[in-house]
Amino acid sequence: MMEQPKIAVVTGSNRGLGYAIARKLGHQQDIRVIITSRREAEGLAAKEQLVAEGIQADYHTLDVTDAQSIQQLANWLRQTYGKVDILVNNAGVNSSGHVEEASLLTAQMETVLSTFTTNVLAVIQLCQALIPFMKQQNYGRIVNVSTEMASLSLMSEDSYPIVPSYRISKVGLNAVTAILAKELQETNVLINAYSPGWLKTDMGGADAPFTAEEGAETALYLATLPDGGPQGKFFAEMRRFGMPVQLLW
Numbered sequence: 328m329m330e331q332p333k334i335a336v337v338t339g340s341n342r343g344l345g346y347a348i349a350r351k352l353g354h355q356q357d358i359r360v361i362i363t364s365r366r367e368a369e370g371l372a373a374k375e376q377l378v379a380e381g382i383q384a385d386y387h388t389l390d391v392t393d394a395q396s397i398q399q400l401a402n403w404l405r406q407t408y409g410k411v412d413i414l415v416n417n418a419g420v421n422s423s424g425h426v427e428e429a430s431l432l433t434a435q436m437e438t439v440l441s442t443f444t445t446n447v448l449a450v451i452q453l454c455q456a457l458i459p460f461m462k463q464q465n466y467g468r469i470v471n472v473s474t475e476m477a478s479l480s481l482m483s484e485d486s487y488p489i490v491p492s493y494r495i496s497k498v499g500l501n502a503v504t505a506i507l508a509k510e511l512q513e514t515n516v517l518i519n520a521y522s523p524g525w526l527k528t529d530m531g532g533a534d535a536p537f538t539a540e541e542g543a544e545t546a547l548y549l550a551t552l553p554d555g556g557p558q559g560k561f562f563a564e565m566r567r568f569g570m571p572v573q574l575l576w
């Protein structure tokens with residue numbers, strides 16, 4: 328009897344890094360990838376592109392900031408597949424477009440809050456909705472897409488832009504990773520965060536040195552960790568070192 332494929336949900340997978348991660352996961356024979364996006368037409372188009380490549384893909388709408396939308400996705404997963412094995416929390420916003428983000432002293436509270444809502448609160452809600460599936464089946468891999476600009480140890484480096492709302496939000500995402508890892512330590516649900524590096528996407532811009540495909544490599548590694556693999560760690564992008572290397576929190 329054919330084994331059921333693993334079900335992998337990637338948030339914000341209509342474009343950019345999320346699409347590249349979904350594509351990489353989908354190229355694994357034993358993974359069926361679920362494209363999600365807040366705008367249906369864009370997500371469906373992304374799914375069709377993957378299906379045209381021979382990838383097993385499905386689609387469901389998801390606005391990560393909408394609790395009802397998260398619940399609808401969870402219900403649909405339960406009804407359609409009865410499980411979820413992999414969650415990649417990729418959807419994110421960057422506050423760098425706001426001039427006030429050049430300093431924490433001028434940052435607008437609206438921007439701090441909206442960035443936090445998408446990059447942190449949404450991840451907490453998604454984990455609350457989907458980790459129960461993983462605990463039930465005693466298998467799960469969660470990948471949180473962070474950034475090395477959120478490393479507290481590197482916060483005073485001159486090479487990074489200030490962008491306080493974005494960096495504070497990703498520090499929050501790293502904390503979510505560490506707290507959940509502690510809670511999940513007796514289970515086979517592994518949660519880790521990684522920094523994909525500076526990528527040529529709408530967020531990263533054309534001057535970035537790496538492609539979204541290159542940024543997706545470490546996500547594939549963390550999403551397919553063997554049992555007993557790392558738990559609650561923060562990884563650098565693998566291509567820089569040719570192997571998984573941990574970043575300082």
Ligand SMILES: NC(=O)c1ccc[n+]([C@@H]2O[C@H](COP(=O)([O-])OP(=O)(O)OC[C@H]3O[C@@H](n4cnc5c(N)ncnc54)[C@H](OP(=O)(O)O)[C@@H]3O)[C@@H](O)[C@H]2O)c1
Binds near residue numbers: 366390445525
């Ligand atoms: N690019 C880089 O250099 C870089 C570096 C480090 C970390 N990252 C992280 O990598 C992740 C992906 O970034 P990217 O470069 O691919 O950015 P991007 O090109 O701007 O794509 C962001 C994705 O997130 C989705 N998204 C935003 N808010 C959403 C919401 N409320 N509900 C559902 N989806 C939502 C977007 O959907 P829409 O199309 O609907 O807007 C889009 O699919 C982010 O978490 C980012 O912080 C990126």
